[in-house]
Amino acid sequence: MSTKRRSAASADTAYERQGTAVVVGASLAGLMSALALSRAGIDVTMLERVTAFPRTGASLGGVTENMLVRLTGRARTDSDATTHDDVQSWSAIYTRLRSAVEADPRIRLRHAATVQHVGQDADAAWVSTADGRTYRAGVVIGADGHRSVVRRSVAPHHPDATFAGYMIWIGLADESAIAGRHRWPRAVDILYRGDGCLIGYPMAGPTGSVAPGARQLGWAWYDAGRNDLLREKGCVSGDVVQHTLRAADVPEATLRELADEADLWPSPWRDVIRDCVDRRAIIGTPIAEYVPDRLVNGRLALVGDAAHVPTPMTASGFGMSLADADAIADAVAVGLDGQPMAQALKDYERARLDSVRASVRSGQQFSRSFAGQAA
Template identity: 70%
Template sequence: MTAQPHDQNAATEQRERLGTAVVVGGSLSGLMTGLALSRAGIDVTMLERVGSFPRSGASIGGVSESLLERITGRPRSRKDSTAQRRPPSDVQTWTAIHARLRAAVNDDPHIRLRYSATVQRVGQDAESAWVTTSDGRRFRGDVVIGADGHRSVVRRTVAPDHQDAQFAGYVIWLGLADESVIASRHRWPRDVDILGSGDDYLLGYPLAARDGSIAPGSRQIGWAWYDARRNDLLREKGCVTGDVVQHSLAAADIPESTLRELAAEATDLWPPLWRDVILDCIERRAVIGTPIAEYVPDRLVQGRLALVGDAAHVPTPMTGSGFNASLHDAEAVAEAVAAGLHGSSVVRALHGYERERLESARSMVRSGQQFSRSFAGQTV
């Protein structure tokens, strides 16, 4: 039977694809890597261990609308003209960025995103690489890319003698509030505020509304408070074990006594605008504590396995470099994989990716460590 033109086109498109990749991790670096690989002609299977991501108080600077349009290959879907403009600080919530990237991945026919897929083992041979999940499934590709964060499973195979990111010695308290909290008492901030008071640092930043609008009345405001005094609490709650960060401190797990202490300190330390925003978040229990980890890589590649994002390098957020470094990783590894599949050796091409990215990643993390050591002192 003669194939229909649509089927012929689909078959031709399939033949033009270069190969396959398995990306472990569906957070920001994983999504960016999947998009970059697909754009380079690679079919991608992406595995994410959680079923859905909770809303996060974290925000990321330097992420402009034009940058997101370049990464996703499409403009924002806008309900009104006010969503076309961004705050001058170019700070966006982690949740908003993740939603944009995930939507682009979901619309890409060459990416299969599988949730609730917990990777336990990673392997490779001369012809392919694969991962095995906790339910016994095996996913195979020409390469496996670890984008699974600072506690990366893929890193255990790539760098078995240097597996763990190290606790930097402090926590960042994070919160988001609505503009209504400050509308009648304070002027809306124009840009990021960076404040220091004794042993504490605070970053405060204006944000767009959840739909991207910056129309007055619907916007958000966020803050990140650097605190090196509560490491015992982090260990008591299992957030840090030894020198290794395990997880964040959820709002429900923050003791009432700690919230009262933070409220009193906020009143003493910070200007009225940020004091009121922080107190609102504390009152609503809309605060999370993120212990900061750091990881200086020795290698990014092992055969057909490669690392990107926080699996590859973990800087303190104070560097402001994590997102852009992850984007550079994603684009560089996709270019390398495509070149290797076009040529004779994916393994050789991935080592080229390592040569391109390793030293800049090491320098980025080390520059942040200078801040961490001066800030945390001997409190680790």
């Protein structure tokens, strides 16, 4: 290791022990992995490039209260903005996991830490950030999403998730905005009209209440007809997804089109969509997919969307990330118990690779059919 790197790492000497991990990314997969590693007795440094995640209308299926209690060690409180067991809001899950991480003495979370370089040698792995700091640990885990920086060092031959050929519009409306006009949906609606697909889901309100008048309605509108807009706005370049289309960047003409096209959908969804359009409370997310052929390289490993990116239609992302977190923590613990870390991480890869490849590929069948019918 060079003198420069040794000097840069000196500020973090307490985290150069073998019983340590650096987790790059502090969204859901990163938070889950950090908590699992902590339970295994491992000290964790989390590095996140943004200072805060925006609240959105995104939701996750297949997330039960038992899962969240196991992850956080805490039962739900009245202030938790969680939902029915079949659908959970992304923001509420993030809030609970983030609170558990902040309360964990084995985990330290650093924001505004943009990772620029990832490296390793026989004794440790490290990441260097834009502010000139270097963080060393026994293992570096990439939980940095579908545009993962760590993936470039794990799979340099296959670094990018690719555009699936369509997007989803996402929004969230208060029940009170449409109260008195429609019956509250009892379950998730999956609707197809023309070339479009809409998933609508009832959710608890911001305080977690499911009392009439206090609830919310979330929706995700699958749209394969506006790929030119995504490319015009730089959201997709070539076949690589670059970023989400923010509400402020949606053209007025597109908003008017969406309001008109909302007539495709039955009540209450047409009114919920128009409410969101009127408030500019929508985002457009280009869908990326990534089928991995490896999850580790030496002391470097991937979890969550850094490792595998299925279409949201599979509703499998959270469950896959949770399984990754459990498996990576088990592997790192074995690596600290005498087995070489690189070998232990290979065991993680063997445990997870076939399963996650199959999950992503199952979603690709929907993607090819959906994107193809709009072509």
